[in-house]
Amino acid sequence: MIRVSDSKYFIFGTIYPKNSQKKERNVLKPEIIAQMPKVELHCHLDGSLSLNCIKQLAKNAKINLEMTDEEILEKAQAPENTRNLLEYLARFDFVLPLLQTYTNLELAAYDVARQAGQDNVKYIEIRFAPSQHLLEGLSLEEAVEAVVAGLARAEKDFDLKANALVCGLKQEPLEKLNKLVSVFDKVRDEHLVGFDMAGDEMNFPQIKFRDLLGKITMRGVQVTLHAGECPDCERNILDSIKMGASRIGHGIMTKNLSKAEQEMMIEKQIVLEMAPTSNFQTKAVTELAQYPFKELYDKGIHVTLNTDNRCVSATTLQKEYEKISAWYPEFSLADFEKINHYAIDGAFIGQVEKEALHERFSKEYQKISD
Template sequence: MLRPETIAQMPKVELHCHLDGSLSLSCIKTLAKNAKINLNLTDEEILEKAQAPENTRNLLEYLARFDFVLPLLQSYTNLELAAYDVARQAALDNIRYIEIRFAPEQHLLQNLTLEEAVEAVVAGLSRAEENFDIIANALVCGLRQSTLEKLEKLPPIFDHINDSHLVGFDLAGDELNYPQQKFSGLLAQVNARNVHITLHAGECPHCEQNIVDSVNMGATRIGHGIMSKNLPEYQETLISEKIVLEMAPSSNFQTKSVTRIEDYPFKQLYDMGVHVTLNTDNRTVSNTTLQKEYEKISTWYPDFGIEDFEQINHYAIDGAFIDIVEKEALHFKFTDEYKKISD
């Protein structure tokens, strides 16, 4: 098992981080002040509302925590500040490349347009890059429970915003009641624009088919993908197609994707050659950091060494929604830095 001090030295990549689930306590209080919302809560009470309990009943209970912060994220100023805050936290976590996803349709209560919401987030990420050793990009996320009419307003965002920080598209939310097949037309519109796609799939029991459908609909990455463990006949496809799984141990247990460590498929899939990666999902909601996620994996699998953590970061770089030149630069940088790490 690696020491936390060793893990802290590791440069990291994070592909799966939700903006509204990852705000720091200080940021939440600043956002409330800016929005002229009197929370009238102690720090402990704020965190109680923003963090999911260790033993949530299911994914929907976990997702309910987002309702607390969304009223604070309805202005350009606050969205810019929130994006900066999450990227700042990531940089302190020794993350060198991160993709932060958010659903712009949830931030329009004060008359922002979809494009303005995206521009605010992009501006915050760009500002963070100026102040920290990090590359931070954004993903537009649609919510499955929204109407198709609302969701179909998202692909044109990529026509109107020409910024290198806007790099891909995602669908999140209740995948059990809104399976992937319902969104084939929407995803065809995204594919037609040559936009990179990652889709939440296989996060809940009995959702295996969503993984297969996601890949068939153009996704090169799968958000979570836990239930790929139940698709032995499809695992070879995941390997041959180099599909990246964005796994998040703390979140995966909280949402009841799995309930026992022996059922968690991370190491099994890694040993097979599936391109698994580690992510926080929601720093605040899950009360975690990427450092903590690495420490969990090191504790659960004591033989998972420095070279294995390096490998999953190279998998993440391969899956990142950036061009080949940027990927090669990151691969070189990570290879060089991991050579210098000793336990």
């Protein structure tokens, strides 16, 4: 702990109010958090590869990285003091050349699901942009089929269910984005469950993609959209909901919406996919007092916890839970259970599967509390 003023302390790279130290004894122990079953709704494939996987992908692709492990991680991980979202996104350029074949995409999907299993994740949705993986001749459909094959293999080896989301990048031309629509016509696999839009939110507002999203939702595809991740971007949250999104990626600027707009989100059970480490790195917020996770939770908004990018943010879901527990010592086991039930409600799966997960989580959290 480093003292920085009479009223604040610096812990884990974040400034805390001084009086938060009085509550430290209530922080949940890491071994308790490790026992918690978890749901993760917001995880990017290309930003979540393990170091060993990156090296294997390079070997498969016959790319000699000629780097130490430390040098690889320096390229793949964003610095803690990332200047903005665009600098954070630049880290993806390093791994994309390694993800251009069916074999490597399948292996990458398996690797990310494996890591989730280590976090005691029982259900995960992994999103990726298939248009980024076509440099060696794969079609959009083949890229998707490779990812779902890797997820299906992971389900056989680990105690979890893993599904995929197709992601469009906002900075790509609309003509290119519209080609993603056909993926949902051609790939008929139970592991392909939804659609997302990610990328440069400030320069490409959500409303620009209204027609594209209409084509997606008319096919019965469930939608989550990145929105409200940058200052003054709360309009994108409301537009996303109007265009059919039942979940919002990050949604930090929900804190700036009116009471009536927040109550609308509660009524519609809109789920926020928040990721604390990433949210600070991308400068969605710069200090803990600005971070609205607990504020929104207390209002009844359906917040959830996610990694976003395990590798780029050098995190795990275990670490994200530990941060929330440290930041908000009053956040109890029951509160963590509740946000997981929110995540189950928001998952892009059928009602029977949701009910089974709800029952399983209730029983397992009860065992932990006993």
